[in-house]
Amino acid sequence: MFDTDKLLSGNIRALSKAITLTESSKSEHQKQAEDLIESILPHTGNSKRIGISGTPGVGKSSFIEKLGIQLINKGHKVAVLAIDPSSPISGGSILGDKTRMEKLSQNPNAYIRPTPASGNLGGVAQKSREAMLLCEAAGFDIILIETVGVGQSEVEVSNLVDIFTVMLLPGGGDELQGIKKGIIEIADCILINKADNENIQRAETTMREYQSALHIVSKKDAPINIQTTSSETMRGLDDYIKYINDKFTKDPQAIQQKRISQSKKWLNSLFFELINRKISENKDLDLLRNKKVQEIVENKTTPIKSAKVLIQELFSGK
Numbered sequence: 001m002f003d004t005d006k007l008l009s010g011n012i013r014a015l016s017k018a019i020t021l022t023e024s025s026k027s028e029h030q031k032q033a034e035d036l037i038e039s040i041l042p043h044t045g046n047s048k049r050i051g052i053s054g055t056p057g058v059g060k061s062s063f064i065e066k067l068g069i070q071l072i073n074k075g076h077k078v079a080v081l082a083i084d085p086s087s088p089i090s091g092g093s094i095l096g097d098k099t100r101m102e103k104l105s106q107n108p109n110a111y112i113r114p115t116p117a118s119g120n121l122g123g124v125a126q127k128s129r130e131a132m133l134l135c136e137a138a139g140f141d142i143i144l145i146e147t148v149g150v151g152q153s154e155v156e157v158s159n160l161v162d163i164f165t166v167m168l169l170p171g172g173g174d175e176l177q178g179i180k181k182g183i184i185e186i187a188d189c190i191l192i193n194k195a196d197n198e199n200i201q202r203a204e205t206t207m208r209e210y211q212s213a214l215h216i217v218s219k220k221d222a223p224i225n226i227q228t229t230s231s232e233t234m235r236g237l238d239d240y241i242k243y244i245n246d247k248f249t250k251d252p253q254a255i256q257q258k259r260i261s262q263s264k265k266w267l268n269s270l271f272f273e274l275i276n277r278k279i280s281e282n283k284d285l286d287l288l289r290n291k292k293v294q295e296i297v298e299n300k301t302t303p304i305k306s307a308k309v310l311i312q313e314l315f316s317g318k
């Protein structure tokens with residue numbers, strides 16, 4: 001039996017064991033993990049959930065290292081979950097991440113964990129969601145999720161966090177690439193990173209370009225926070241922390257609303273995924289579907305009538 005009390009008391013080994021359980025592909029472990037997560041739910045939801053996304057090398061881990069230490073110095077407990085959608089078992093960048101986050105990884109009030117990108121159900125972010133809830137139950141009140149920006153996974157991670165931050169480099173002529181890629185649809189905050197040394201001017205120009213472009217195209221209720229940052233000089237770090245705190249203190253209702261709509265999305269996507277799985281596992285349905293295709297081809301029936309027959313078959317309880 002898993003020792004839930006240990007997890008709730010903040011024991012790191014228990015936390016690691018719990019996350020490992022959620023990652024197991026064995027069905028008995030899956031069942032145990034589902035029960036465990038349900039049982040700890042009353043102890044979740046009390047953290048600030050922050051996503052930091054951006055292309056490889058933009059400086060996410062270095063920034064998280066500095067941010068994490070700063071937050072710990074202010075009395076927080078910080079969990080870092082790193083998703084690498086490019087490697088199915090993850091771990092790919094963990095070595096790099098641990099060295100990029102050297103101080104943080106040695107701090108007793110920090111916990112760093114890579115999460116596998118390919119879950120059984122729920123896509124890239126499902127495992128991170130479970131890990132996040134477990135970290136919250138273990139008493140971490142700041143969850144930082146690092147993810148490499150690759151289309152769909154970014155959208156999934158944005159559905160997991162309260163503040164989705166996109167990190168960009170000072171531009172080199174193609175400043176508004178982020179807008180073209182549609183990140184403003186999901187970003188709450190844009191950081192123009194590595195704004196140090198000879199890059200300062202360029203970073204500020206990029207920031208202004210985004211500010212004026214977003215002013216025109218943004219349809220969001222809350223304005224997107226845009227600023228320059230540097231992990232080398234600590235530029236912008238305090239502003240970013242203030243921005244996060246303000247979001248939670250000035251408009252807690254908005255965070256609550258966001259979480260409610262995220263829960264709806266999670267339920268819906270898992271529901272449809274399970275339905276699809278049920279469909280693909282149903283051999284009789286498959287045979288019937290092939291038969292219906294044939295009948296449609298032979299003008300014996302219509303697609304709509306066939307679809308209704310298939311639905312009837314699916315819900316006949318067989």
Ligand SMILES: Nc1nc2c(ncn2[C@@H]2O[C@H](COP(=O)(O)OP(=O)(O)OP(=O)(O)O)[C@@H](O)[C@H]2O)c(=O)[nH]1
Binds near residue numbers: 059193229
């Ligand atoms: N000049 C400067 N260099 C930085 C800054 N932050 C990070 N770097 C450098 O940029 C490189 C990549 O930094 P990481 O923090 O590993 O970037 P990342 O976005 O986590 O990279 P991946 O995890 O591979 O996607 C390293 O060589 C860092 O030393 C910064 O603020 N200024």
Ligand SMILES: [Mg+2]
Binds near residue numbers: 093
């Ligand atoms: Mg990294």
